[in-house]
Amino acid sequence: MKVIENWLKIVIPCLMAVGIPLSCAADTFSHIKETQTITIAYRESSLPFSYLADGKPVGYSMDICQKLVENIKKELKLSQLKVNYLLVTSSNRIDTIVDGKADLECGSTTNNAERRKQVSFTITHFFASTRMLVRADSGIKNWTDLKDKKVVTTKGTTTVKLLHDRDKVRGLNLRLLEGSDHKESFVMIENFQADAFSMDDVLLYGLRANNKAPDKFVVVGDALSTEPYAIMLRKDDPVFKEFLDRELARMMTEGDISKLYEKWFKKPIPPNNANLNMPMSFLLRDNLRFPSDKVAD
Template sequence: MSFSVCRALIVFGSLLLSSELAAQGPTLGTLDVIRHRGSILLGYSEDAMPFSHLDGSDQPVGFSIDLCRQVTEAIKTRLARPDLKVFHLTTNDASRQVMLESGGIDLHCGNSVNTVQKQRSVAFSVTTYVATVQALTRKDLGIASLSDMNGKTIATRAGSTATVMVKAAADRRGVAANFRVDRDDAETLRTLLNGRAEIVALSDVSLRRLLLAAPATAGDTLTLLTENYGFEPHGLEFRRQDPSFKRLIDETLVSLMKSGEFARLYHRWFASPIPPTGVNFDLPMGETLKQLSMTPNDRGI
């Protein structure tokens, strides 16, 4: 099937879902829409390694992609529709919520931080990852902890919860740091390397993504501090007020956690070489996520 035909099918499915939701209101759940449409629409981010990204064949892969694959199999079983088509649509921070609310996608498979504010617009699965907020700095600056950041400039990304967490940690310690908010993760790294900031504060996985993508010469000059300034629970995102769909998603994920498959998938994507280049994030599962795998919940921050 050609790309243009696939794209036409996806657009048609999205429009059909939106029109059905508008016509049926809250009585028509996502599972009913998927049954009538004959396809599942999954959103993902192309630059959210190792949650979701493109492999060497431009196919979406990653930890969240694998979790969503398990959910889609559960949907096929629940609906007795093994013939359901699965389409992947790219999203970004600006489009994700709109696509979920409008019916452009049924489920988002990326690195979505679960916050109380976001829960007013979308729903989250049980927690699938717990990020720690950390700091990246240049080795030559002699910064070893938050206490050394007094009077220094800390760069964070627009929309990141890291800003609030690091500011709160600085206030608790009486550290008077300056903060600047950059457009995206890549810009925070340029800010650090160009000397416009002495520290970058982001989630552990975001900082490792920057280090892995940085030129070798730059990487040799940087150091990742071991201090943690807060925690960010992640989960799969979908539409609110759809208890049947949420129950199926959560039951699928909890089953993976109980069977040990969740831990295996986690190790594959966070603590092993991954495609397309074989990079390793070297992030073994932390104690918080291990505990949440035994007692899952969907609480946000």
């Protein structure tokens, strides 16, 4: 009820105001209650966060969002709440939220200052490091080995700028390529169209684990950056964000997120029963103890 009371404190002044101020532009709770529908944006190949398995969107981020949807249903006292799923890519995911086509984006999206000009983010639920995937026989071990090499990353991701910056600092003369999604970027390594695929390490581990010949590929290189992943929502809807953050914080402190991490990072997952066997980072452990949406930009 507290969330609804806060919602009314914002909506009533908006209705009394002349015109509609920016702070009144987003009212996700009202829209969900009126339509009894919530739309979740998901990714096709961001394993293990958000991807398709047997034709259905699944993953660590999807499970978190599903729990949030259940709590939204309870908060609004709805007898039913329909969930629509909308496929997005790295290139259109932000516009999808800004344009109101989806209420939440549950994928592998980094929370940073530039994006917060357009959207909001919940408490961080994962920290990734930017590294690279190469063929095991390539001889590439670190970034200095990439001089005059072809490096691919996925269009619309934060890694694009990181590679440009590294290229300028090191003078590597990189030939930068962009895949339309993570799957296409990986295929370019498979087909010898690129020498390295730079992206968040966990996504690389996931793509490698589900490949038909995972031993042919390795993840290497010092971390270029730390990427805090969070659920994306519309900007200027403080009541909805407050609710999501509170529920996420509760899930973290009560151990629900730890159980989901164990499920998706430490055990076999669909569709091929691959096991990432990826230990939880110290950054995530700290965030589970002291939940926060603050990030180092």
